[in-house]
Amino acid sequence: MFFALLIVTLLVATFVSWLVARAFDRPITIILDRIVGPEMAGAWARYMKFAIYVVGVSGGVRIYELERYLPQPETKLPDGIVEPGYQLTLTPERWVLEVYCTIIETLQALAWMLLIFFLFALIAYVIVRIWGGRKKEGGE
Numbered sequence: 001m002f003f004a005l006l007i008v009t010l011l012v013a014t015f016v017s018w019l020v021a022r023a024f025d026r027p028i029t030i031i032l033d034r035i036v037g038p039e040m041a042g043a044w045a046r047y048m049k050f051a052i053y054v055v056g057v058s059g060g061v062r063i064y065e066l067e068r069y070l071p072q073p074e075t076k077l078p079d080g081i082v083e084p085g086y087q088l089t090l091t092p093e094r095w096v097l098e099v100y101c102t103i104i105e106t107l108q109a110l111a112w113m114l115l116i117f118f119l120f121a122l123i124a125y126v127i128v129r130i131w132g133g134r135k136k137e138g139g140e
Contacts, residue, residue: 001090002069006009006061009102013060016073016106021052024114035124048117052110059109060102 031039072085087096096121 017056055113060106
C-alpha cells in the first residue's frame with residue numbers, strides 16, 4: 001500500500017506541476033523575452049518549466065511524511081523495556097488527506113518559486129529599463 005501511495009502522490013504532484021507550468025508558460029516567456037531577448041528567452045523558459053516540475057514534485061511528494069506508513073522497528077529503552085514498533089494504516093480518510101496535502105504542498109512550493117522568479121524578473125526589468133534609458137541618452 002505504501003508504494004501505491006508513493007506513486008499516487010508522485011502522479012498528483014506531477015499533474016499539478018504540469019497545470020502550473022501550462023498556466024505560467026506565456027507570462028514567463030513574455031517576461032524572459034523582454035529581459036534577456038528573444039534569442040535566449042526560449043532556453044530560459046524551458047529551464048523554468050523544468051524547475052517548475054522539479055520544485056513541484058519535490059515539494060509535493062513529502063517522503064519524510066510518507067515514512068510514517070512504513071513499519072517502524074521496536075526500540076529498547078534504557079530500563080530494559082521493549083517498546084513495540086508502530087505503523088500507520090492507510091484508511092480512505094488518510095488517502096484523501098495525503099492527496100490533499102500533496103496538492104497543497106505542491107502549490108505552495110511552486111508559489112514560492114514563482115514569487116522569487118518574478119521578484120528577480122522585476123529587478124532585472126528595472127535594471128534593463130534604466131540601462132536602456134541611459135544608453136539612449138548617450139547615443140543622442
